[in-house]
Amino acid sequence: MESIIVGKAFVLGDNIDTDQIIPAEHLVYSMDDENEAKMYGKFALSSVPSEQSGLPNGNIPFVEDDEFKSEYKIIIGGSNYGCGSSREHAPYALMKAGAEVIVAESYARIFYRNSVDGGFVIPYESQSKLNDKIKTGDELKIDIENNTISNLTSGVTFELNPLGDVLPIVSAGGLFEYARKTGMIE
Amino acid sequence: MGMTITEKILAKSADKESVKPGDNIWLNVDVLMTHDVCGPPTIGIWKNEFGKNAKVWDKEKLVIFPDHYIFTANKHANRNIDILRDFAEEYKIDNYYDVGTERYKGVCHLALAEEGYNIPGTVLIGTDSHTCTSGAFGMFSTGVGNTDAAFILGTGKIWEKVPETIKFTFSGKLPEYITAKDMILQILGDITTDGATYRAMEFDGEAVFELSMNERMTLCNMAIEGGGMSGIIPVDEVTEKYLAERTNKSFDKFYSDADAKYHSEYVYNAEDLVPVVAKPHSPDNKATVREVEGTPITKAYIGSCTGGKIADFQFAAKILFGKKVAVTTFIVPASTEVAKQLSTEMYKGQSLQEIFENAGAVIAKSSCAACLGGPDDTIGRTVGKDVTISTTNRNFPGRMGSKEAEVYLASPLTVAASAIKGVITDPRDVM
Numbered sequence: 236m237e238s239i240i241v242g243k244a245f246v247l248g249d250n251i252d253t254d255q256i257i258p259a260e261h262l263v264y265s266m267d268d269e270n271e272a273k274m275y276g277k278f279a280l281s282s283v284p285s286e287q288s289g290l291p292n293g294n295i296p297f298v299e300d301d302e303f304k305s306e307y308k309i310i311i312g313g314s315n316y317g318c319g320s321s322r323e324h325a326p327y328a329l330m331k332a333g334a335e336v337i338v339a340e341s342y343a344r345i346f347y348r349n350s351v352d353g354g355f356v357i358p359y360e361s362q363s364k365l366n367d368k369i370k371t372g373d374e375l376k377i378d379i380e381n382n383t384i385s386n387l388t389s390g391v392t393f394e395l396n397p398l399g400d401v402l403p404i405v406s407a408g409g410l411f412e413y414a415r416k417t418g419m420i421e
Numbered sequence: 422m423g424m425t426i427t428e429k430i431l432a433k434s435a436d437k438e439s440v441k442p443g444d445n446i447w448l449n450v451d452v453l454m455t456h457d458v459c460g461p462p463t464i465g466i467w468k469n470e471f472g473k474n475a476k477v478w479d480k481e482k483l484v485i486f487p488d489h490y491i492f493t494a495n496k497h498a499n500r501n502i503d504i505l506r507d508f509a510e511e512y513k514i515d516n517y518y519d520v521g522t523e524r525y526k527g528v529c530h531l532a533l534a535e536e537g538y539n540i541p542g543t544v545l546i547g548t549d550s551h552t553c554t555s556g557a558f559g560m561f562s563t564g565v566g567n568t569d570a571a572f573i574l575g576t577g578k579i580w581e582k583v584p585e586t587i588k589f590t591f592s593g594k595l596p597e598y599i600t601a602k603d604m605i606l607q608i609l610g611d612i613t614t615d616g617a618t619y620r621a622m623e624f625d626g627e628a629v630f631e632l633s634m635n636e637r638m639t640l641c642n643m644a645i646e647g648g649g650m651s652g653i654i655p656v657d658e659v660t661e662k663y664l665a666e667r668t669n670k671s672f673d674k675f676y677s678d679a680d681a682k683y684h685s686e687y688v689y690n691a692e693d694l695v696p697v698v699a700k701p702h703s704p705d706n707k708a709t710v711r712e713v714e715g716t717p718i719t720k721a722y723i724g725s726c727t728g729g730k731i732a733d734f735q736f737a738a739k740i741l742f743g744k745k746v747a748v749t750t751f752i753v754p755a756s757t758e759v760a761k762q763l764s765t766e767m768y769k770g771q772s773l774q775e776i777f778e779n780a781g782a783v784i785a786k787s788s789c790a791a792c793l794g795g796p797d798d799t800i801g802r803t804v805g806k807d808v809t810i811s812t813t814n815r816n817f818p819g820r821m822g823s824k825e826a827e828v829y830l831a832s833p834l835t836v837a838a839s840a841i842k843g844v845i846t847d848p849r850d851v852m
């Protein structure tokens with residue numbers, strides 16, 4: 236795991252649910268076949284109502300039409316990010332689109348577990364509301380050793396909650412890697 | 422210090438004397454349940470991670486119900502079922518309930534109950550967020566993603582953080598126009614969609630123990646809509662009677678200690694409850710039916726693990742008897758057993774089936790159907806700017822199909838009352 240991640244911000248509101256992250260009709264693609272799996276990237280965040288997509292202005296698609304990857308590496312959410320279904324396709328779709336880190340005030344439990352255990356994206360909790368302080372397109376730097384997020388565009392730095400209990404799983408790159416490292420499985 | 426029922430079950434599953442909220446523990450899983458949407462990727466991860474010699478940790482404990490995308494021409498969806506079928510055959514999984522056979526059951530959470538997999542005091546993990554439904558049987562049940570499920574498939578284990586518990590007590594007697602759906606929508610309005618995140622929701626009180634198992638399942642089913650890790654109702658005679666008809670397995674009964682510590686407690690007087698809805702686009706967007714009555718609707722939908730059980734159709738039949746629906750109304754029995762019960766359960770001399778047919782409702786085959794939108798050819802799916810009133814559990818943008826549609830969540834009584842009027846209607850006005 237890299238300890239510094241730099242990328243552009245994509246800002247969303249509160250209560251972004253898994254149907255907005257990856258609509259149910261797309262859950263049929265194989266995750267093993269690369270040609271199909273990239274469809275998850277294409278449709279990531281495709282059901283977010285347009286005016287809420289890419290705040291504060293809105294109407295910014297996370298992934299452009301005809302593309303499979305997003306230009307945004309860091310997603311800034313509000314509270315209760317990832318509520319809704321248990322579909323692991325949700326953090327997976329964000330990863331396929333190229334997202335590496337999510338920073339939100341709080342997460343729904345299953346989405347949080349899936350992000351960590353699947354090793355898809357790093358789910359950081361912010362200590363205060365950030366989705367009204369960061370704009371879509373801002374250049375951000377996440378420092379994993381020091382648990383901070385810096386807005387290189389505005390020059391402001393915010394503290395993040397340490398990853399705590401899940402840090403070993405995040406650092407290993409997921410639950411299976413962690414279990415192998417600790418000798419739980421071969 | 423005392424423990425809650427959830428803490429006791431988790432301690433037993435982790436082979437510990439006691440646990441407390443915040444402890445990270447490894448649980449031994451009693452049942453792993455999966456379905457056609459999350460089963461194939463779970464199997465894929467399990468094969469990749471455990472390699473050619475991957476072994477299912479305990480075949481008896483794996484249960485697979487295809488239920489989500491069943492009656493569709495979508496080739497990717499059908500391929501998912503082929504993957505499950507091949508897997509069940511290759512690994513000799515007896516607890517596989519294949520589509521197109523007598524064994525086909527329909528929606529997993531109800532099927533688990535009907536087939537006797539819900540055993541008090543045990544730990545059931547499913548690749549579906551509504552796995553919390555099984556908590557109605559005094560057990561710990563929760564939903565996980567594919568990676569966690571693949572890990573269980575190979576090892577029988579899962580890590581969990583012991584949750585704090587929120588207790589909800591309903592004293593008094595429920596009025597006849599109130600159902601478990603109103604109770605949980607009321608709670609969600611009060612705690613919001615993240616009020617119970619990483620917590621267990623325990624239900625208690627006279628009005629809760631008056632509920633049938635079907636209704637208790639509705640209450641626990643929507644714990645996840647409050648962010649809850651699980652919902653739970655301890656065992657009583659009603660539970661034991663249901664179980665006696667479905668299983669001969671013995672079980673442990675756990676009860677919260679009098680000095681157990683709760684994160685918080687909510688107390689309701691059942692007699693004061695009024696019919697409520699969740700307005701678009703969130704299950705916690707509560708309003709009384711009175712506040713939104715008269716809102717025009719284009720569709721009504723009675724189905725899903727939340728609102729497609731026989732108890733839900735019994736409620737709906739009371740209102741639809743001798744009436745005609747004013748908007749397209751879908752009746753989607755959650756399981757094939759419920760579908761059969763529609764023709765054997767009677768109300769005022771007519772079967773529920775007859776009542777719904779005479780009312781002009783569309784009766785669909787058992788599956789998740791439009792509860793989660795599904796492929797384009799899914800029955801009941803919202804299109805364009807539909808305004809649907811539904812007994813399902815989620816009304817996020819696009820959940821039932823169209824991103825522009827509006828979905829109101831309500832009890833089967835309120836949905837049926839609204840169906841015959843064509844506008845949102847309080848069931849008290851037509852009962």
Ligand code: SF4
Pocket residue numbers: 489528529530549551724725726727788789792793814
């Ligand atoms: S009926 Fe709806 S909520 Fe229930 S399992 Fe199916 S899709 Fe999920």
